[in-house]
Amino acid sequence: MTNIRIGLLGIGTVGAGTFQVLKRNQQEISRRAGRGIDIAVVADLNAERARQIVGDDVEVVSDARSVVARPDIDVVIELIGGYGIARELVLAAIESGKHVVTANKALLAVHGTEIFAAAARKGVIVAYEAAVAGGIPIVKALREGLVANRVQWVAGIINGTTNFILSEMRDKGLDFQAVLKQAQQLGYAEADPTFDIEGIDAAHKITLLSAIAFGIPVQFDKAYVEGITALHRPDIRYAEQLGYRIKLLGVAKRTERGVELRVHPTLIPAKRLIASVEGAMNAVVVKGDAVGTTLYYGQGAGAEPTASAVIADLVDIARLQGADASHQVPALAYHHDCQPAEAPPPVLPMEDVVTSYYLRARVADQAGVLATITSLLADAGISVDALLQREADEVTDFSEGQASQPQTDLIILTHETREGTFNAALEKIQQLPSVLGSIVRIRKEELD
Amino acid sequence: MTNIRIGLLGIGTVGAGTFQVLKRNQQEISRRAGRGIDIAVVADLNAERARQIVGDDVEVVSDARSVVARPDIDVVIELIGGYGIARELVLAAIESGKHVVTANKALLAVHGTEIFAAAARKGVIVAYEAAVAGGIPIVKALREGLVANRVQWVAGIINGTTNFILSEMRDKGLDFQAVLKQAQQLGYAEADPTFDIEGIDAAHKITLLSAIAFGIPVQFDKAYVEGITALHRPDIRYAEQLGYRIKLLGVAKRTERGVELRVHPTLIPAKRLIASVEGAMNAVVVKGDAVGTTLYYGQGAGAEPTASAVIADLVDIARLQGADASHQVPALAYHHDCQPAEAPPPVLPMEDVVTSYYLRARVADQAGVLATITSLLADAGISVDALLQREADEVTDFSEGQASQPQTDLIILTHETREGTFNAALEKIQQLPSVLGSIVRIRKEELD
Known part of the structure; x- marks a missing residue:
């Protein structure tokens, strides 16, 4: 030939x-x-x-x-x-x-x-x-290898730069800016790293995977995109103590109401294989109704x-x-001329996404604060999965500037809830006088 | 249509x-x-x-x-x-x-x-x-997705029954026979488990992968097959202490002299992703010259x-x-009508395989034993990578019957050597009067 x-x-x-x-x-x-x-x-x-x-x-x-x-x-x-x-x-x-x-x-x-x-x-x-x-032959795996499956979700570490940065922050206890600089010197991050660290590159990729997985058009404009620039060391450490790692994850999930399409820092149980993907490596997990959970790992760039x-x-x-x-x-x-009777499912707005959360609030170390916060969550129908309170002396490492009163870090893991519901509750908690500074909120996925 | x-x-x-x-x-x-x-x-x-x-x-x-x-x-x-x-x-x-x-x-x-x-x-x-x-779409990945690569090696946990048994032995500190019984009750092992526990099923699979990877015919009869029935709890624990996990691995490796094709219990560095593959799950690692290391994970049966x-x-x-x-x-x-000029590489006999080893000898706790053993290894050109000696009181858990003299467990990790060379040295060590009982030998792969 x-x-x-x-x-x-x-x-x-x-x-x-x-x-x-x-x-x-x-x-x-x-x-x-x-x-x-x-x-x-x-x-x-x-x-x-x-x-x-x-x-x-x-x-x-x-x-x-x-x-x-x-x-x-x-x-x-x-x-x-x-x-x-x-x-x-x-x-x-x-x-x-x-x-x-x-x-x-x-x-x-x-x-x-x-x-x-x-x-x-x-x-x-x-x-x-x-x-x-x-x-990683993930397009081939998803499009051909898993063709028998109704795909339930796809979740991936699909940006090597950010995974390198997060790995270094965790391993060496460094701040985001310090690691970014180092990544740029090593060639793992571009001179203008915006596309990577703001999650845009990962969003491009998960957009493509969502279309293959669910038979929907590519809709990058509907993807929710949040990068890693606002991540702080203490949260990486607290997550660790609770049995989780923080990764920048692209997530595409099929629900009864539509497709979730999002990129954001995510707590993942440390025992999941994907939580051990370190450095500039990539990995994609696909959950299909027949095959169960499969994972694909390798170099995502170079x-x-x-x-x-x-x-x-x-x-x-x-x-x-x-x-x-x-x-x-x-x-x-999917074949264009074999459309199903109904229209493809819509991409859901972020407020309709259902996930669970990590939140950290710096609070005044006084009686009643915990009760107030947990009852605001309970009022919104949000149930608490785990709770960690760190005494003031343990958190001085992380405090910005001088503390003028005894403070403590309150960390809460929630069960699944609608993002809109969680945001409304968060706003109320943020306004409490006993809550000092901005509350940190990171989404959490069990990936089981 | x-x-x-x-x-x-x-x-x-x-x-x-x-x-x-x-x-x-x-x-x-x-x-x-x-x-x-x-x-x-x-x-x-x-x-x-x-x-x-x-x-x-x-x-x-x-x-x-x-x-x-x-x-x-x-x-x-x-x-x-x-x-x-x-x-x-x-x-x-x-x-x-x-x-x-x-x-x-x-x-x-x-x-x-x-x-x-x-x-x-x-x-x-x-x-x-x-x-x-x-x-796991591993045939597709290897045959199509990695088609650009000169494959260097393929290594896989490709038998769920044995991986379940090894995971349980490690997690719960149980003996092989106890876990096998449990696996049979749970339906993870057949009533006649021979094909699984003796490594035959894994050898069938790695034979197929070797043919795809290297363009050689399927040659099950040339595969070296060793199962997990002779594995003992203490070795799983010692491996752990040295930073390794023991898995039943199918290995197909291209070398200058031919193709290695083998199934045996294998020490793998605990930090490798595949070392964290637990229970009845499967995973295959493929190393290609262009793509580097990739891994494919999922349910291998059901x-x-x-x-x-x-x-x-x-x-x-x-x-x-x-x-x-x-x-x-x-x-x-590979296409049959596009044969290369030279014949396909042969499958090497096991004595020509090059790998590294874990060995454990129960020895009399007396002066000079260590020196004698290590010099026998040195004489054969085998260099020692790590050494662990456990005092008698630490090993009483594992001793079979009553010890009539003070004993100790000597564990040695070697660097790479030819299997024939290693076997000859092992035979000499086994004959030393200070070596009590049979020496345990398990192969080790770095998978980097």
């Missing part, structure tokens, strides 16, 4: 990794794919650097637009990133009948509906294994792990090239 | 689970598959019980042979098990041009070469996701987890039915 011919757009870290792995493992990959895979042309604004990476055997151009319409190219790999030119190039490649492989989660989470519809019209594949959790996913998509395409589009796996797992 | 029609052979636990999940999730599965999946006929020797499970809408026959040649059947699911009639039926189904789905690891590990060759000749698929690690894998195979087949065989994923990952 003839080799499949690739146009690679953007040869940065992942592009270079893809080129190198394809070259190094050429023989094994072609024995598995049943045909060779040739990078025929590379487009990069920095043609000089591209030339250094690919050597003299591969054509290098600076204009990516010239590649997407070329009749000698079968597949376009888009590794430029962002929503602008990348969207334009992906749509142009589809329009000219080419399959597309992309690692661009931002693009697909925001413009996925448009892009996947265009691909379906033209009968081409848009593959994106590399867009979620790097080298040149070669991401290249591993890009090439897996290439081989899938190489196998199916020339076959009828009906033989393809649908981009978001 | 017309529904795909299935003949189900054998409706025991997994067969009933498959029927029920297909029925319960009918709508979601057909929306994903792009067509309906109909169980058209069920064959079981106990037709009465089969009828109770499937109701009146499905044809029930007692003769499985009558099903495999029927022109109205597209796919045969073989859930009979064993090497005898199952082999005959699978080959007959292939011969009449049907795709086959099977959960039968024993059959494929022993007769896979014959069966896959027959399927390739007829251009049909023999799918077996359910044969390894139940609901009606619905296994059904989840059977149905995933059915949907893959439903999608590809009618497509040319060149669009299929090769059964063992």
Whole structure:
């Protein structure tokens, strides 16, 4: 069979990794794919650097637009990133009948509906294994491996930067800012880390997973997104004492009223396998009605792990090239022409999400405070699962500035409740004169 | 598109689970598959019980042979098990041009070469996701998701019964026999548990994974198999003190001299994620040159987890039915007509395996014993990684019968060495007069 011919757009870290792995493992990959895979042309604004990476055997151009319409190219790999030119190039490649492989989660989470519809019209594949959790084949597992299941929820550590930061904060007892700085020096965090630390990158990824899991459109604009910048050391320590770890989790959950889609710091029982995922590693847990709980773990970023996913998509395409589009796996797992009778479930607003909570209040160390707070919770129908009170002398480490009166930290774990209900109760507690400073609230998931 | 029609052979636990999940999730599965999946006929020797499970809408026959040649059947699911009639039926189904789905690891590990060759000749698929690690889509992950990688090793907890037993022995400090009895009462172990506790079931599975990972034929007869029946409580406890857990591991490793293929109790660093896999759960770790270490975790047995894998195979087949065989994923990952220049690497005899070891010797508590043993190791070129000596009073718990002289337990962890070299040294140590009773030897893998 003839080799499949690739146009690679953007040869940065992942592009270079893809080129190198394809070259190094050429023989094994072609024995598995049943045909060779040739990078025929590379487009990069920095043609000089591209030339250094690919050597003299591969054509290098600076204009990516010239590649997407070329009749000698079968597949376009888009590794430029962002929503602008990348969207334009992906749509142009589809329009000219080419399959597309992309690692661009931002693009697909925001413009996925448009892009996947265009691909379906033209009968081409848009593959994106590399867009979620790097080298972990989670898209394939969820879309094909667990196809028998009614998925109940997906929860994942899908941003390595934030998991590295949280691991270091816990291990070394450091503050967020100190660890962020260190992560930047080590290359685990970008110079502008906003997308990572504010949870946006994780939200792009969980948006894609929610669409695959539940047959809903990609709806990044409906995702609730909260990052890790407001996390404090004492909460990591208290969580530990209560048997939990704090992780930045992407959660997509099916409920009777709709789909929960959210990213936020989350207490997870320390005994769950995912709680032991440390450093820059990623892991995704999927709960299906037939299979039960499954977990997928690996490197979520980096040149070669991401290249591993890009090439897996290439081989899938190489196998199916020339076959009828009906033989393809649908981009978001469900066939467009097999819609159910009812509309897809809505993404719930955050106030309708049901979860449990950790709250920490710095309170005046005086009689009656605990009773007042717990009765405000009880009045709202929120039941307490666990309670921890730390004497003033134990918490001086954490107090900001000088305490003017005896203080204590009150930590409460609640059972499940509606977020709107919890917020209303929290507001009342916050207004108590005996509550000093802002209450810390972190969501909690049992993941069982 | 017309529904795909299935003949189900054998409706025991997994067969009933498959029927029920297909029925319960009918709508979601057909929306994903792009067509309906109909169980058209069920064959079981106990037709009465089969009828109770499937109701009146499905044809029930007692003769499985009558099903495999029927022109109205597209796919045969073989859930009979064993090497005898199952082999005959699978080959007959292939011969009449049907795709086959099977959960039968024993059959494929022993007769896979014959069966896959027959399927390739007829251009049909023999799918077996359910044969390894139940609901975990590990065959798909390794064969498709990690296709870019030169796999370095695969290591897995792929037998739930033995992992349950080892977890209980550790947690509750019980002996093997006591836990086995309990596992049998709970239904985690069969009345005749030989296949599980002697490591044979795990060896079937790692044989299949080794073929996918390295492009070698299935060679169950070349696998080294050692079960957990000789494990003792004190070793589990000493391992713990040294920072390790003991798991029954299937290991397939590529080395310069050939492929290691082995099942045995193994010390694993407690900090590795797989060391925390408890109870009847399964997990497989795959190390690839591009992706690094990835892990896949879930239920390795049971009606619905296994059904989840059977149905995933059915949907893959439903999608590809009618497509040319060149669009299929090769059964063992590699295309037969794309052989490399050199022959596939051989499976190494156990004496040529390179690993590290835990050894425990009950020794007379007298001067010079330690020096004698360590110099025997040094003479053989085996270096010591860690050493633990337990005073006699600490080990009385574990001593069998009355000690006639002061004794102590000497525990040594070695660095990597050839098994043949280690065995020779062990034999010399065993013959020392100061060594009382049989030396315990357990292999150790760092899995990094």
